[in-house]
Amino acid sequence: MHSEEPLVSVLIPAFNRVDLIEETVQSVWAQTYSRVELIVVDDGSTDGTYEKLQQLSDQGNLTLLTHQGRANKGQSAALNLALRHASGRYISILDSDDLFLPQKLEKQVHYLENHPDVGLVYGLGEAVDSQGNWLYDLLSADHTEPNDPAAVLLDCYFLLPQNALVRKQVFDQAGLFEESFRAAQDHDMLIRLAELTRFGFMPEKFFQYRRHDDSISATGAERRWTTGFEILQRAASRYPYKKSIIRRRKAVLNFRLSQVYWQQKNHIKALLCVLKSGLLDPRRGLRVLLGMEKVS
The missing domain is CATH 3.90.550.10 (Spore Coat Polysaccharide Biosynthesis Protein SpsA; Chain A)
Incomplete structure (x- = not known):
């Protein structure tokens, strides 16, 4: 060298x-x-x-x-x-x-x-x-x-x-x-x-x-996805992301949390998160349910 x-x-x-x-x-x-x-x-x-x-x-x-x-x-x-x-x-x-x-x-x-x-x-x-x-x-x-x-x-x-x-x-x-x-x-x-x-x-x-x-x-899945909301809020205040991008990320975070809560047998919270995810990004939610797309 x-x-x-x-x-x-x-x-x-x-x-x-x-x-x-x-x-x-x-x-x-x-x-x-x-x-x-x-x-x-x-x-x-x-x-x-x-x-x-x-x-x-x-x-x-x-x-x-x-x-x-x-x-x-x-x-x-x-x-x-x-x-x-x-x-x-x-x-x-x-x-x-x-x-x-x-x-x-x-x-x-x-x-x-x-x-x-x-x-x-x-x-x-x-x-x-x-x-x-x-x-x-x-x-x-x-x-x-x-x-x-x-x-x-x-x-x-x-x-x-x-x-x-x-x-x-x-x-x-x-x-x-x-x-x-x-x-x-x-x-x-x-x-x-x-x-x-x-x-x-x-x-x-x-x-x-x-x-x-x-x-x-x-082991830190729930902490990671809940922290994701704070990260998203800071990013949105710092950079001009499109509103559709913010909604899509919120949908992913809610979907990921629903998986965590379901594993924890907290089924009510899991279903609420799935509902939020679908409302935020209904097209992608349908594709995920049909197995046409994976959630990142």
């Missing part, structure tokens, strides 16, 4: 991932792009993750940060602490249980260096189980980037943390992660970024997303 190549800051928020964090860190150290600063924030882990990270920081390129008193403040606060310490031209975020594939940073840096009008680039990924076995692909190679903030608002069609490489100056414009959100903060940030810059898409696999029973994505 040449000294003139730009520095990339990789940020990992970590909480109670003692069995997986070393493999995650190793996937950063194994990158074919070498101008990387790795910043890991331990968010008050109690299972030995912090001690494991101390050992790893003695072995290689890893800056370990914690909140005062090693408090647990949530993923947004951990990412904000890391962002404040990041000095790279580009930012890449990696969840503490996921993995970068070896050429992710090299190829994404090359793309952004050659596309100065693009502020964020992303690609393909795959979901794997806790043993690393393939489960399914994330996105398809024929995906096209619409470069429309409304598309991101309606459908968080890719995972922001581990998939993207973002210009630091765009993150600076977007502001920090919303610390009052304990779910869906990734979608909130992605919407804000889409309102500010063009996105680029590369049809190559760059990461592995671990799908397992204790993932936040598997």
Whole structure:
């Protein structure tokens, strides 16, 4: 690597991932792009993750940060602490249980260096189980980037943390992660970024997303969809989305909540949410009921 190549800051928020964090860190150290600063924030882990990270920081390129008193403040606060310490031209975020594939940073840096009008680039990924076995692909190679903030608002069609490489100056414009959100903060940030810059898409696999029973994505469904209403309200006050787009997103959020409430056996709330969803977007509601369309 040449000294003139730009520095990339990789940020990992970590909480109670003692069995997986070393493999995650190793996937950063194994990158074919070498101008990387790795910043890991331990968010008050109690299972030995912090001690494991101390050992790893003695072995290689890893800056370990914690909140005062090693408090647990949530993923947004951990990412904000890391962002404040990041000095790279580009930012890449990696969840503490996921993995970068070896050429992710090299190829994404090359793309952004050659596309100065693009502020964020992303690609393909795959979901794997806790043993690393393939489960399914994330996105398809024929995906096209619409470069429309409304598309991101309606459908968080890719995972922001581990998939993207973002210009630091765009993150600076977007502001920090919303610390009052304990779910869906990734979608909130992605919407804000889409309102500010063009996105680029590369049809190559760059990461592995671990799908397992204790993932936040598997247990925080109700919190995620209720937070979605606050995200939507803020987006509508910030950017001139069409009223039809706002209605469609409200319909999706109500439908998703109906699924959660039905699983919780709260059938009255579930049916009320289904009714709201159908009234907000009757055409799509009919298509979903007929199996002609999936809900994002």
